[in-house]
Amino acid sequence: MKNRLLLLALLAASTKGQVVPFSCGVGHATSEQLQELSALTADGSSIIASNSNEVITVPVCSYIFNGRHNDDEITDQMLQDQLDYLNQGFTAASCCDVSDSWCNPVDCSVETNIQFAWAVVTPKGTLAEGHTTPNIQDEGACSFRLFRPLWIRTNSVNGFFMKRLLRKGGPNVLNIYWSNPLGSIAYATFPTSSKRKHDGVVINPAAVTGGDLPGYGRGSTLIHEVGHWLGLLHTFQGSCESSDGIDDTPMEYAPFRGCGELPGYPLDRDSCPNNPGTDPVHNFMDYSGDLCWYKFTAGQMAVMRASWFKYRAINTIVLQEGQPSEAITLVARGRQLYSLITSNAIRCTASATEGDIGLYLQWRHEPRYIAFPFINSCSTHGLPDQSCTVRRPRQQEVLYIGVKSSFVPVTDLTVTCVAV
Ligand SMILES: [Zn+2]
Incomplete structure (x- = not known):
């Protein structure tokens, strides 16, 4: 019944141009990834992670694809706004909008001390290791616009070639491909992924900050995907039986959809009533979507920092x-x-x-x-x-x-x- 309601809501959304429920292409973690995650929180990396005063700066590269009838869907200003919004999402300033009746502005996010800046490319086209710049207008900022009609939309096959040909830098560089992936709004790779050439985030260009995908114009979709890129699983990963590997995100039976407007999805949903806490509907790693997301927890911050030091730095x-x-x-x-x-x-x-x-x-x-x-x-x-x-x-x-x-x-x- 719930699925039918969701389907009806999806149909209504697509016909009215309203919010489409979130869909991320990152599936459930494998048992191997879960083991890596539990090792990450158990071993010495968590000690490194707890030293949260050291600011991590992640270098970023961005790729936009154009075809004949697809001229500059994303402007440089939108890309810069997206980077700024990504940065805000990783600070304690990330919070709900007080104009929303459900917003409780004392319950905001955590300071992760993880920040993002444009990687720098030398005139020869190689990455200048260790150099970043905050402004996309600065010389060498790693942002590319390419005439590649085939990569405006990608599936697992042409997406593979796209990344293989374009990817820059080591595992520390966040490569973002603004391409509409088949079957989801966006997806990302985990830091433990063995295929380095696949590493990065593929995201629908309309979900950029200021983009025209209804309900996704703030740009939180990228924050969700970067959460995966830094080792986070979905909050509903373990249903009510096991957690997502993080103690301070309440267990959740299944993804939350929307932001309180969909039937069967009230914001105070408690899908695992025998476990502490209501569903983490405002957490970036749930499925609520752009209008509802604003939060990482301290436990998630520790995992992201530990992942960085162990796999990406x-x-x-x-x-x-x-x-x-x-x-x-x-x-x-x-x-x-x-x-x-x-x-x-x-x-x-x-x-x-x-x-x-x-x-x-x-x-x-x-x-x-x-x-x-x-x-x-x-x-x-x-x-x-x-x-x-x-x-x-x-x-x-x-x-x-x-x-x-x-x-x-x-x-x-x-x-x-x-x-x-
Ligand atoms: Zn996801």
């Missing part, structure tokens, strides 16, 4: 010749980007008390754990205590360090590097 380590680095935090089966400042060759050693270790070092490119080394990379595999040395090529600074465990899980992993 580029960490800078200054190496003195002959002086080993401090222990580098890595997880087996993960890989991490490190910027190692030195002009020498680098030898890294991975040790563990138990398990088999595959260690991989490669300048700038994605580690693939291949069995034999190429120039600019090295790999080794075997029992604990594995070392390999890689010579630093000119003008390369960012080294990927990857550790994998194939057969026996690694315990007490320690990775150190030294300039030799």
Whole structure:
């Protein structure tokens, strides 16, 4: 019955040009992703995350596609407004609109200390690592307009080629593709996704700040997707049986729709009455939509920050010749980007008390754990205590360090590097 009502509401919405209930292309998390998430909150990363004073700046690249009859649907000002709105969504200033009768402005969002700025592209078209700019008008701001009628709408096949050809930067760079995805308003990849070339957010250009998709003109859709990009699941992920991996988001049986205007979806819905709290209908990670969303919780903030430091950040380590680095935090089966400042060759050693270790070092490119080394990379595999040395090529600074465990899980992993 509920589904029929929703369908009727959808039909009414499409004929009247009213709000279409939200649909995100990110499905339920796999058991592997849930494990990653519980490890993220359980292990030392949560300690890093709790140090919430350090401001994280995420570099952003944006791609807009035009066809013959599709001239500049999104202006630069709209893109800048969207970035500003994204930034506001990650601060404690994100709140409901007091003109809405349901708004309780003391119950706003949290300060995440996660901010977003345009990545900077050099005249050669490469990304200037570590450089960002707040204004899209600034020289080199990573925003592209391309004549690509095929990418105005995408499905999983042409969307794959679009990302493969365009994506810029390492896992720290948020690539946003303004393309209308088949079957949803937007979707994003998780930080644990193994396919780096797919990484990013694909979003209907009409859902940009100031866009003309009814009910989505504020630009919160991007905030929802960036929540996924930083490791958050939907609040209804676990129904009433298990949570979304975060303690302070109440359990929810199924997605909430609309913002109180749809039959069967009152704002005080409590779909898991045996569990504490009413449904988190104002949370960015529910399905309520642009007009209702304004909130992240402290638990979500901790997961996003931990995800950043564990999977996305580029960490800078200054190496003195002959002086080993401090222990580098890595997880087996993960890989991490490190910027190692030195002009020498680098030898890294991975040790563990138990398990088999595959260690991989490669300048700038994605580690693939291949069995034999190429120039600019090295790999080794075997029992604990594995070392390999890689010579630093000119003008390369960012080294990927990857550790994998194939057969026996690694315990007490320690990775150190030294300039030799
Ligand atoms: Zn979603």
